[in-house]
Amino acid sequence: MSTARGIVIVGSGQGGVQLADSLRGEGYTGPIDLFGTEVHLPYQRPPLSKDFLGVPDETGQDATALPIRAEKFFVERDVTFHPGVGVETIDPAAATITAVDGQVLPYRDLVLATGARNRALRIPGAELAGVHSLRTLDDAAALRADLLTARRALVVGAGFIGLEFAASARAHGVEVTVLEMAPRMMGRVLSPEMSDHFHGQHTAAGVRTVFGEGITEILGEDGRVVAGVGSSGTRYPADLVVVGVGVLPNIEIAQQAGLAVGNGIVVDEYLRSSDPHVWALGDCCAYPDARTGALIRLESVQNAVDQAKILARTLTGTPTPYAATPWFWSHQGGNRLQIAGLIPTDARSVLRGDPASGSFSVFRFVGDDFAGAESVNNAADHLAARRILDRSLPLTPEQVADPTFDLKGHSRTSPVPAA
């Protein structure tokens, strides 16, 4: 065991692994210890609800996890990876961590990249066989095994993961019903126009959606699910239930250490927590939005990876505030959604392109200020929107609505220097 004080990273997911990589890239030569509760080699989560659940391609092989980095990365980069070893407590005064296997490790700097976990459904029947949530590779493998024999699936929650699963299940020929308490799909993040488009696409693919409906109970026979009961009292027969009702940040170890927490581990623009040698990034952290200063928490690969890259600079002596433009994608059947920017739910929508064509965008404005864009099957619009946000270029609703306006050309112009 190393006793030199180095950088200890808690959480071997997307952000933790990127940080280890970027620290070496920035020239850090001290010890790096990476702890992860999961025993697997770090893997990418996004494919778990997409390709991993899909139907086999023409070569008919089984899905395998997509690693974030291969095993030899840890050797080559001299990163001490502790698979299956969770960190239990932090002692900020002594600058040490204690792991489940009892080891106590001192740190110079500690980075919490603990991610998030799925919100559990606390209703009768939630523990029945055939009821799944989807966060880890183990979850996905279990779900995939059930999907291969399922006939009728019930999805609780019309968010990204529930809908990605719904699309995959339809590809397997499984009947799918989605229950959603809100009046529309992905309503927390998408414009009404884009929600409606996705509703139409899922309906056309044979997914049935019931809005304004929660779930109150799951019924079983011989320990296996046979139906769900909606808040309206309706009984939905199902041999498979997938619950996707949001996530909770993993903040407990930070909380026990006395660090400031809220909806996430609270950090400043340098990703520093309330303790000067403890930092947080990714799904678990609440950080100030560079534009508004409001504390926000994002769940995306972009956010975890970009924060890791920035923090590596800060930890190697070049303090760098985090201000990247958020972007996100979701793939549901033949529809690829891409979102650029952090868009308030009450933003105004301006359509670009024709939804009927299956490839269009909704540009969103707060007052006359461009806030971001949602695009479906339109990478060109998405990338232009990202460049415009990155460079703080002006963009008006009139320009967006004008089909002859050269958006891509505009996105490549240089920003006007501040006077």
Add this chain to the structure above:
Amino acid sequence: MPTITYHHLDGSVDEIDVVPGTSVMRGAVAGGIAGIVGECGGQAICATCHVYVRPEYLAALPPLSEDEEEMLEETAAPRDPERSRLGCQLKTGPRLEKIVVDVPAEQ
């Protein structure tokens, strides 16, 4: 079994055997081959799996999709108008038993 060969700038070469259906990106990520990242997991939206395909293999490749075309304008290393592709969009299989690529300087 298909093979994918990766040539690096320093002259080193990695050649790997893969099961059919493996993409040039996945082969590299799973095989620990430096210089290919695959941040988006193969969705053609991150451009961190950029490779230059050796000319003799270009004819066997699937055509560029509009999305791949757009992403290729965002690569960190310069795009080669003929040879640049996204590694995640190049899947080995009966039509692509062998492919040789050059790994760019950065992603």
